[in-house]
Amino acid sequence: MEKFEIEFLGDVPKYIQISNNIKELIVEGKIEQDEKLPPIRKLAAFLSVNKDTIIRAYDKLESEGAAYQKMGSGTYAKRRDEGLIYKREYSKILKRISEKEFKGYIDFSGENVNIQYFPVKVFKSIINEVIDRDDIGVFVEKESSGFKGLRECINQRFWDSNMNIKKLLIVSGAQQGIDIISKAIININDNVIVERPTYGGAISVFKYRRANIFEISIEQDGMNLDELEEILKKNKIKAVYTMSYFQNPTGISMSMVKKKRLIQLANQYNFYIIEDDYLSELIYDEDVEYHSLKSMDIHDKVIYIKSFSKLFLPGIRLGYVIGTDKTTDAIIKSKINTDIATSSLMQRALDLYIRKGYWEDQISSMRSEYSYKYKELLKIITEELGDYVDIIIPKGGMSFFISLNKDLIDDKELFNRCLRRKVIITPGRIFFKRIKKDENYFRISFGNESIEEMRTGIRIIREEIEKGKK
Amino acid sequence: MEKFEIEFLGDVPKYIQISNNIKELIVEGKIEQDEKLPPIRKLAAFLSVNKDTIIRAYDKLESEGAAYQKMGSGTYAKRRDEGLIYKREYSKILKRISEKEFKGYIDFSGENVNIQYFPVKVFKSIINEVIDRDDIGVFVEKESSGFKGLRECINQRFWDSNMNIKKLLIVSGAQQGIDIISKAIININDNVIVERPTYGGAISVFKYRRANIFEISIEQDGMNLDELEEILKKNKIKAVYTMSYFQNPTGISMSMVKKKRLIQLANQYNFYIIEDDYLSELIYDEDVEYHSLKSMDIHDKVIYIKSFSKLFLPGIRLGYVIGTDKTTDAIIKSKINTDIATSSLMQRALDLYIRKGYWEDQISSMRSEYSYKYKELLKIITEELGDYVDIIIPKGGMSFFISLNKDLIDDKELFNRCLRRKVIITPGRIFFKRIKKDENYFRISFGNESIEEMRTGIRIIREEIEKGKK
Structure with missing residues (x-):
């Protein structure tokens, strides 16, 4: 009581x-x-x-x-946000499986890392080299913005080196990026806009800040900006959170036209764009060019987040944030209050790993292998499930977001049934605060599985969809 | 209006x-x-x-x-919390010095690590052993609670192994501990109690949560519990933040009698105790026994934070939290939303480092060396400054908190003047939200300096105090 x-x-x-x-x-x-x-x-x-x-x-x-x-x-x-609640249940199920024995499962969840591209031996020698080079310095990091060498390296390799490096700080992965940015700029009752559906980890952070969350729909070429502008006209918006390439979960990338308009709107209505650059390394289609919102940020409104963990390795927990002139100090302060600084050794090792060209090699191998898997899997899905589903063609990334007529079978039931047959998919509802009656999706991510395993997995999904009809 | x-x-x-x-x-x-x-x-x-x-x-x-x-x-x-504002200025000055060249300074700030006890070579071999042992596992950590081996190791070595290990989770240092606990249990307008003075990093976190912060005074045997109870009678309090041993900055430890009463009050008035176990490894005086509040937590009200970084090495960024039955799930959720998990390699290395007995050795060397320095420095301070100051005798830790008659010279002026003479002290005001007119303190921390350097530094402080009189 x-x-x-x-x-x-x-x-x-x-x-x-x-x-x-x-x-x-x-x-x-x-x-x-x-x-x-x-x-x-x-x-x-x-x-x-x-x-x-x-x-x-x-x-x-x-x-x-x-x-x-x-x-x-x-x-x-009555709890609202059934999606988020179900997400917890889903995570628990996944965790239970991975704690026992994952072998024998065909895993389309995308939650489990593809580790085959990570050269453990090389990284081990890099770590040793760094310790020999920097000695005790490796274990002392007083700079909350991160190891200067790594920051310079990122700036040189991935950005126009004209950028003021003060705005670039190292964080312990993209989730921390979202967290510290939110602490820096979002206050209670501030309005924040997210795409619908979107990454649940971002919504959770905004909720911790007690922000009001507006969802806007996402189209084939990115978020619906007319819908956005309607909201902007009536509400003071603090920030818009978006994944510009291969949005999670839909796989949609924002068109150049929309990016320009979004940046113009940010200036006109004075809000920040939080750009979560999720997987832009994995562009497979030559007609997709890479232009981050941050690289187009003429009005100094974009706060950029990049994870190294997603492609590199989750256990590494590294990423970076680029602030704006006005927000950088607050973001650094927020980082200090969150965990002082990110572990020093890993930053130095990643720095050397990139400088020696290993990062480029690793990403390039992943891209060619994933590109192949992507094309094969798309073929398989089209062949096997084409009669039942609609697919968004992402042209990159690691997932397909698939829409399924609910009269056939709903996502949760499909997930449960596939699980019993040792195939793991992701039910779409976990990406929605609240799913509407006519919405029914599931996500297929790829990574470790061979083409044959993927084919087997997709066939099992088809069988379960067909059973559902009966 | x-x-x-x-x-x-x-x-x-x-x-x-x-x-x-x-x-x-x-x-x-x-x-x-x-x-x-x-x-x-x-x-x-x-x-x-x-x-x-x-x-x-x-x-x-x-x-x-x-x-x-x-x-x-x-x-x-904006209310002016001058202390916190000045703290930023102070940190900037310190940073500027450490970026240039720290040599030639006598450093009593305590901000700079004593690195002489850290066996880099041993740690390097430990890292290699861990990578050889766990291979890719070293770089994959999916468990947000932390590496199981390390959690078990901590439980066995430092705690009664009857404790449910689910409550123990690894965090990226004590600051993150404070942050994720606050996200889990403190909401807007919740009332939080801190000691006065206290660690500024904790106040900052509570402010991010938009909590109301009550300060209560601290006596020779710990916080003033009568004052606390007066507040408890009139206000619903969510949490009390305390450092039970060698409180930062005063060096005061809480007596057994007060610990028992605080726990009893937590039960009676239904609040949480956030125990920041800061430096309890460094007890020098045999009549001081170690009993954490958590070890006495019969009512399941204490949330415990331990940093490995402070004594081990700041760049390592490791610590742990022990929740209560009711809060643990929320704390883990908060950890996930903050940065998913702490870097895996460092956890595994620390685990092996502890298991092989190196941690014990390192702490034991530090304790005997620091104990010696502590006693010598106390003598020097008494001899040199005895006429001007009052000192709290901490019986452990790494600092002396010193009270100085304001008519002689104020803490900020003393800091500035000593700085010009290449002696760094910590002005007391940074530990107060707002300092009162008659309050005037400074803190002397020791670490890297030799006895002779400390003597020289303290003499310079005396000279500046004496000049102040004129």
Whole structure:
């Protein structure tokens, strides 16, 4: 009962404060889905308010979809964001499998790293070289922005070296990038726009900041900017979060025209673009050119995030952020308050690894191998599932996002059934705060599997879709 | 709006009168931290002045650090936490020195690592052994709680192995521990209690969470629990942050009696204790026993943070957190949303380093060396500064917190003057949100310096104090 306790503030009606408090408890998971809320009389006594106040609070919760009545039984909590809730369940299932034995599974989840391209021996010798070179320096990193050598190396290799290097800081992976940027620029009740669907890890961070999240739809050439502009006209927006290439999960890349317009809108309506450059190394189609939003950032509105972990190796936990002139100091301060600095040895090893050309080699091998797998898998999916599904053609990346008629079988059921047959797909709903009735997707990611394994896996998916029809 | 009313006096420019009035309202608490100031147009109309007058007034407030702009949103009040503001300045000065050339300085700042005890060669061979043993596994860490081997190792060596290991998770240093715990349990407007003075990095995190921070004073045997209980009676408190041994900066340790009472209060008033176990390895005095609050946590209220970086090496960025039954899931979720997981290689290397007994050896060497330096430095300080200062005797740790009569010289001036003579001390004010008129401290930390260097440094401090008198 203590969790319902409130210190009432002066000028907000009590029933609103009570209902807000309960909503927060639900969001935080302190009240569970379908948990019974306290009886009206009891809560009224506990909070020393009138019974009617509680009734009004419960009515408000119900009207907002955060509670429901059961006849003669009381009021029950209803969690929204089923997608995110299901995501946790899904992650647990995956974790359970990977803890036991992953072999024997055909894994389309994309959660498990492709490790075959990582040259352990080379990296080991790089680490030794770095320790011999820098000695104790390897274990001392006082610079919160990161190891200067690595920052310079990134600037030279991946950016116009005219860029002010002060804006570039090393972070412990893209997730930390999102986190520290959010702490630096997003405050409570700020409005943030994300694509729908999008990466759940970003939504979680924005929720921790207590931002209001607006979702806008995504088209074949990137986010729907008319829809965006409608929102901009009516609301003060702090930031737009986007993955410009091979958006997770849809695989969609933003067209040049849209990038230009988005940057122009950022200037006109004064918001930041948080660009999560997810997998732009993996462009397979020659007609796709690489131009990050950051490289086009004439109005100094783009904050850029790049992960090295996704392609390099997750256990390495490295990435970088490029701020804007106005935000960089706040981002660095936020990094300091988050974890002081990123582990020094790994930064120095990555630096040397890039300088010696190994990074380029590794990415280039991955690109040619993945490009091949991508084309083969696309063929297989078209052949095997073509009658049942729609596919977005990503032209790069590591996934296909597939739309399936819900009358055939829903994504969760398909996931469960495939799992029983040792094929792991990703149900689409985990990428939505809330999935609509007619939406039904699943994602197929590739990596470790051979062409033959992928074919077997896709056939099993087809069989389960066909069973679903019956 | 009425509070903004002014009767304008004749000969002071109106914008100055307006800005002074607002500053006064902020100091008096009639305008709160982060409260939005009235829109320019509105305030201009209300005071019957030109819009430009308000713009100038707001500009003045901003330039004086009493207000800040939020892009497109308006101007907000900023309370001046001078201590924290000065801390930034102080950090900048220190950084500038360490970027140039630190040699020739006698460093009592404690910000610079003592690296002489770190066996680089041994650690290098450990890293190689780990890579040979685990191969690619070294670079893949999917477990957000951390490498299982290290968690088990910590549990066995430092804790009762009956503890449920699920509650123990690896973090990237103590600062991240504070950050992820705060995200997990502290929400906007939650009340958090800290000791006064305390570690600025903790205050910053609580401020990011928009918590209300209460400060309570600290006595020779730890925080003033009567004062605490007075606050508890009147306010719902979410968490109390404390360093149980050699508190930073005072060096004070909490007595057994107070620890027991604090735990009892946590149970009675239902709050969490965030225990930052800062330097308990460095106990020099035999009559000081080690009992962490966590080890006494019969009511499951203590969330424990331990850094390996402080004594081990900052560049390593490792530490761990032990949650309570109720908070552990939320802390792990918060870790995932912050940076997914901590770098794997370092965890595995530390694990092997501890298992092979090197950690114990390293700490034991440090303890005996530091114990000697501590005793010598205490003698020197007593001899040289005894006439001017009061010292808290910490019986362990790496610092002395020294109280100085302000009529002699204030901490900032002393810091500046010593700096010119190449002696670095830490001015006490950086550990206070706001320092009171009669408070005047500085901190002397030791580490790399020899006894002779320390003697020279302390003499220079004495000379500057004596000059101050004139």
